Amino acid sequence: MRFFILVNIIVFLQIKIYSQNIVPNSSFESIDTCNLMSYGFNALQFWDSPTDGSPDVFNTCAFLPTNYSVPSNAFGFQHPNTGSGYAGSLFFTENASIREYIQVQLDSVLMASRKYCVSFYVSLSNKSGVAVNNIGLYFSSTHTYVSTNFRLNFIPQINNTTVIIDSLNWTLISGEYIALGGEKYIIIGNFYPNSQTDSLPTGVSGSLATQSYYYIDDVSVWDCTGSGIGITENSVTPIINITPNPATSIITVSTNNKKIEAIRIVDIVGKEIIIQKTNNNSASIDITDLADGVYFVEAITETGIARKKFIKE
Numbered sequence: 001m002r003f004f005i006l007v008n009i010i011v012f013l014q015i016k017i018y019s020q021n022i023v024p025n026s027s028f029e030s031i032d033t034c035n036l037m038s039y040g041f042n043a044l045q046f047w048d049s050p051t052d053g054s055p056d057v058f059n060t061c062a063f064l065p066t067n068y069s070v071p072s073n074a075f076g077f078q079h080p081n082t083g084s085g086y087a088g089s090l091f092f093t094e095n096a097s098i099r100e101y102i103q104v105q106l107d108s109v110l111m112a113s114r115k116y117c118v119s120f121y122v123s124l125s126n127k128s129g130v131a132v133n134n135i136g137l138y139f140s141s142t143h144t145y146v147s148t149n150f151r152l153n154f155i156p157q158i159n160n161t162t163v164i165i166d167s168l169n170w171t172l173i174s175g176e177y178i179a180l181g182g183e184k185y186i187i188i189g190n191f192y193p194n195s196q197t198d199s200l201p202t203g204v205s206g207s208l209a210t211q212s213y214y215y216i217d218d219v220s221v222w223d224c225t226g227s228g229i230g231i232t233e234n235s236v237t238p239i240i241n242i243t244p245n246p247a248t249s250i251i252t253v254s255t256n257n258k259k260i261e262a263i264r265i266v267d268i269v270g271k272e273i274i275i276q277k278t279n280n281n282s283a284s285i286d287i288t289d290l291a292d293g294v295y296f297v298e299a300i301t302e303t304g305i306a307r308k309k310f311i312k313e
Contacts, residue, residue: 021220021272022107023186028085028217034061036068046104047087050144050187051152053100058215059085075208076125081170081217081307082266082296088125091190092132092197092212097151101189103144106221110139112181117224118158119174120188122214124167124202129209131165131200134192135173139183154191163200170217172307176224188216240299240306246313247287254282255299255306264298265290287312 030045036057041049044057060070061084067074070085080086090100110116124131136156146152158175190197190212199212239256253263263283265274273295276285287295290312299306 021222023104023219023221024107025104026219027080027083028057028059028087029083031057031059031061031085034059034063036062037066040068041087041102044087048103050101050103051099051146052149053090053098055090055100055102056088057085058088074127075213075215076127076167078123078125078167078215081121081123083217086215086217088213088215089189090211090213091135092130092194092199094130094194094199094210097193098149099151099189101152101187102216103185103187104219105143106184106186108184110179110181110183111223112179114179114223114225116177116179116221117174118177118221119172120219121170121172121217122164123170123217124164125208125213125215126167127204127206127208128167128211128213129202129204129206130212131163131202132190132212133161133163133198134190134196135160135164135214136189136191137173137175138187138189138191139177139179140185140187141182143185144187151193152187152189152191154187156191159191163198164214165200165202167202186219186221188219240297240308242297242308242310246311248313249286249288250284251287251297251310252282252284253297253299255301260299260301262300264300266296266298267293 024046028044031043033039033043036043041055041057049055056068058068058070058073062069071077071079075088087102089102118137122135136159138154138156157177160173164171241254243252260278260283263276263285264272266272292313294309294311296307296309
């Protein structure tokens with residue numbers, strides 16, 4: 001009996017370790033100043049640009065009027081997927097290979113032969129005249145800086161091949177990566193030339209009529225080796241149901257998919273509060289000990305990750 005309990009404790013601790021997000025400032029909340037008109041992306045902690053391109057950061061605290069406020073800004077209108085901020089980057093320009101990228105050093109170096117689960121959310125700005133595919137993530141062992149405003153010639157290990165045209169909601173991009181060992185940086189952007197990038201016109205005119213500008217939020221990389229927690233690249237995001245909502249003690253989580261592999265509850269800044277493994281179409285979670293407030297439930301399924309807000313009262 002004691003051995004059985006010990007084994008379960010070890011398994012639980014392994015799941016907790018593997019599920020830790022190693023992307024610092026993953027939800028783009030931590031900034032040095034709210035004066036984003038003057039400091040721009042340089043105000044964002046931990047992240048930088050690997051090129052001479054000028055990605056952006058947006059936050060609810062930005063001084064008004066400003067091009068970098070939330071939810072309304074120079075590139076469109078969007079609420080954060082979580083928290084109070086998000087990043088933005090130019091992923092495509094017609095008749096030119098102009099690109100912008102964002103880069104960050106991970107909290108820990110990837111270990112060889114281990115599986116890492118990767119996810120991030122994007123939303124097309126509603127002032128963009130073009131929607132594209134090939135939004136990807138590249139793992140690197142060294143910090144990158146190239147003096148250019150054009151495309152980086154890397155092959156992303158995680159890449160979305162479906163044109164993302166949704167400017168109302170946040171779209172999940174996810175995948176799995178077996179590390180070579182020593183990788184400690186990630187870069188997000190479009191690494192493919194225009195000739196290999198699919199595009200769709202949105203019918204929007206204006207300064208971004210020939211460009212694709214996307215908001216980015218909630219970037220996650222975690223070691224999921226042997227945990228049974230996996231996500232599938234280019235998967236269709238499942239639909240999640242939470243009942244009751246609002247709730248006081250127990251919530252039941254279900255999706256339209258065959259199986260939920262695990263359920264995570266995170267707070268509004270992306271901090272993991274609860275993780276629970278399961279192997280059913282639905283699961284019940286005790287939230288009695290959670291403080292009253294707004295949280296997000298993530299259901300990790302065979303076909304992707306579903307996320308939905310719920311209120312604890």
